[in-house]
Amino acid sequence: MEGENNMKTVAYLGPKGSFTEVAAKALLPNETHIPFRSIPDCMDAVNEDAVDRAIVPLENAIEGSVNITLDYLIHHQRMEMAAEVTAPIFQNLMTNKKHADDWKEIDAVYSHPQAIAQCHQFLRNYIPNAEIRYTNSTAEAAKFVSESEEKIAALANETSASEYGLAIVKSKVNDYKNNSTRFIALQKGSLNKSFEQMDGVSLYKTTIMVTLPLDYTGALHQVLSAFAWRKINLSKIESRPMKTGLGNYFFIIDIDMKKDEVLIPGVQEELKALGCKVEVLGSYPCFQWEALCALQNK
Amino acid sequence: MEGENNMKTVAYLGPKGSFTEVAAKALLPNETHIPFRSIPDCMDAVNEDAVDRAIVPLENAIEGSVNITLDYLIHHQRMEMAAEVTAPIFQNLMTNKKHADDWKEIDAVYSHPQAIAQCHQFLRNYIPNAEIRYTNSTAEAAKFVSESEEKIAALANETSASEYGLAIVKSKVNDYKNNSTRFIALQKGSLNKSFEQMDGVSLYKTTIMVTLPLDYTGALHQVLSAFAWRKINLSKIESRPMKTGLGNYFFIIDIDMKKDEVLIPGVQEELKALGCKVEVLGSYPCFQWEALCALQNK
Known part of the structure; x- marks a missing residue:
């Protein structure tokens, strides 16, 4: 069904009127938008084929990561990060x-x-x-x-x-005015990659999860060396608990490039040689809010 | 008033019966414990001299950092991290x-x-x-x-x-059984250091906040180099948003040692030379739960 572009459905964190609905409609204006009660419910709906995709919040500029999104994705319902859109937030x-x-x-x-x-x-x-x-x-x-x-x-x-x-x-009562939220589109890997054919892409990111072999001195330093000597830019590195006890973490790393055939596989090989577990959570286009709004007003 | 050990007051995240109250009573059994409605309220009470100390949750083994504690400490009410106690959590x-x-x-x-x-x-x-x-x-x-x-x-x-x-x-309905929370005692720097005279200390930590000069490739790698070549172990590194926009972070780093006269000042100097801003949030003893319980049952 390559190139297919018929009506698809997208789950979002509801109810109607939520920030996530606004983001979902900006990113996928022509799909059917269905509200779900919680972030895990949105992701379960994708897994059970009740919808084609889910749009969920991933990170807020002021409050940081939306932990339930990352944790449910990592620990319960693994699926592909397929697109990102950053929306301004006013309370x-x-x-x-x-x-x-x-x-x-x-x-x-x-x-x-x-x-x-x-x-x-x-x-x-x-x-x-x-x-x-x-x-x-x-x-x-x-x-x-x-x-x-x-x-x-x-x-x-x-x-x-x-x-x-x-x-x-x-109006606009948030303490910090420069507020925005990164939303992410999640889907099963089998869905066709229509995001990459869309206008409004500003850059690509690849998100990987790295688990260190042991909590030994300098392990993270070694991990970062694999990126640094290749001059690969990281836009984010975050530690999250393994859920096995305090002090056990894995790292989510956002790489500022599309997954290629040379550099990122090279990093993966090097980290595996160090004893790390490396998983690619997605390599995806990032859309600018202003560009999406301009497209819709055309 | 050095060596003073008279009755002091401690604010905790209430109401009565909270996990924080249990932690506060284990760490400071002989003080007067006063419940407050929110974590910021506990910290404001210390600042306004309404209490001597506050006990607040800092990090949960499953859910990760308690963002409001870190953010309020960093952005609004700077005070000294004076002691840590890790308590098992059962829901x-x-x-x-x-x-x-x-x-x-x-x-x-x-x-x-x-x-x-x-x-x-x-x-x-x-x-x-x-x-x-x-x-x-x-x-x-x-x-x-x-x-x-x-x-x-x-x-x-x-x-x-x-x-x-x-x-x-x-009983014990939490999904992951190996659950615990790090609580931290916060106080003004002027309070005497009675925690260091207590029994039950398992190790010392020093927590620092590092702000990178620019979001350039490999900056965090350089920061970690300053620790790695000195063989200083880090038990945690976490990125938190600067609140100035997505992609701007500072790092909270937990160092597994007491602030000394040589190694940590050496790291500080080196990071400053790289253009980083470095602030020490506290250097404090960490108490084991079992040790505190054993002391109280003596």
């Missing part, structure tokens, strides 16, 4: 319209833990007495507020405010 | 006694996001239809369940079950 405080004028007297703020963390200073400065209540997503918070009679607010994006008929009482 | 499913027999029919499970993540497989296998609701802490979940008439459950520790009169219906 807004929103209430039901009847509470819009007295929002400083709200009793509680609902949102996803990462959104709450992103607005920590704002919440302390403006509504220090409001209770903090966590939800599975920012859009779920907006939905909950819209269905409640109580004097409560949600931190969520503009799409959620219009989706659920809420009034934005204070 | 238990608990309900009000009247619901203990039909726990498989509960409508919702309440807990902290990290505890929910730690029991992900258990929840899917045993109570897949129960809604997931997040709380600020596992103990808060237990407290909430104890005050509710609904058919709900909490994931929390044994101390919480007895503190709030709940029945443990399924």
Whole structure:
């Protein structure tokens, strides 16, 4: 079915109006978008062939990696990282319209833990007495507020405010304005590589997972040597727990190039010779937000 | 007031019955323990001299770093890391006694996001239809369940079950049994160093923060070289976002030794010569759980 371009389905972290839905629609505007309740549910749906792909958040510029995505991918549901898109993130405080004028007297703020963390200073400065209540997503918070009679607010994006008929009482309230999130498209390896034929690609990345043989002095230094002498640039290196006890880590390394026939296989061979386990999680195009938006407005 | 050993106060992430309270009481059994609502609140209390120290979680063996602790320490409230204790973590499913027999029919499970993540497989296998609701802490979940008439459950520790009169219906339900959390004592630099006079110290660590001058190829490799040729062992290296945009990171490095007069200053000088910014966040004794428990049972 090479070159096939018929209607496909994509799972995203819902509910409707979430940041992930906005990212999924920017990256894959012509597919059918289906909300799922959690990141693992999105990935399970791909594995069970209920959908063709999943779009999930991977890393936020302020809060760092979305651990559940990496951990579920590594430990439970291995699939291919097939594309990346980085979207700007703005949080807004929103209430039901009847509470819009007295929002400083709200009793509680609902949102996803990462959104709450992103607005920590704002919440302390403006509504220090409001209770903090966590939800599975920012859009779920907006939905909950819209269905409640109580004097409560949600931190969520503009799409959620219009989706659920809420009034934005204070916009762009995230403490750091330069905020964005990397979303990743996950799919089974067998799916055709239509992402590579799309416009708007800014660069390629290859993500690998490296497990060190033993926790010996200088092991990571040796691993990095394999990249350094080849002048291969790494855009990220992150340690994650092996889940076998404190102090046991593996490393996720983002390489700033497409998997080639010479350099990356050379690194892999060298790391294996050092006793490391090396797995390629994906080699994929990265899309710029502005480029995708421009394509859609054409 | 050198050598002073009178009653001091310690802030911990509450409410009563939390894992952090258990850790605080093991490390500092003779101090007054005061619960605070959030990790930043604990650290603010130290800064405002409302308490002498704070005990907060730093890293979980399964879920990785507790980002809010590191980020608040780095970006908002710099203070000294003064001691570390690693405590075993077991999550238990608990309900009000009247619901203990039909726990498989509960409508919702309440807990902290990290505890929910730690029991992900258990929840899917045993109570897949129960809604997931997040709380600020596992103990808060237990407290909430104890005050509710609904058919709900909490994931929390044994101390919480007895503190709030709940029945443990399924014990040790965390997916990975080898679970533990590193807790850290934070204090102002001026406090006397009574931790170093305590029994139960297993080793020393020095934690430093390194900011690379530019995101150039091989920068981290050069940083690690400064440790490798001195045969200094690193127990952890972690990248965290600078909060200035995706791709800008600093590194938190745990060195397996006490800050000395030769090796660590040598590393610092070398890294500064490379254009890095280096800050020592603390050099502190690490306490073994079994040793602390044995001391208290003497």
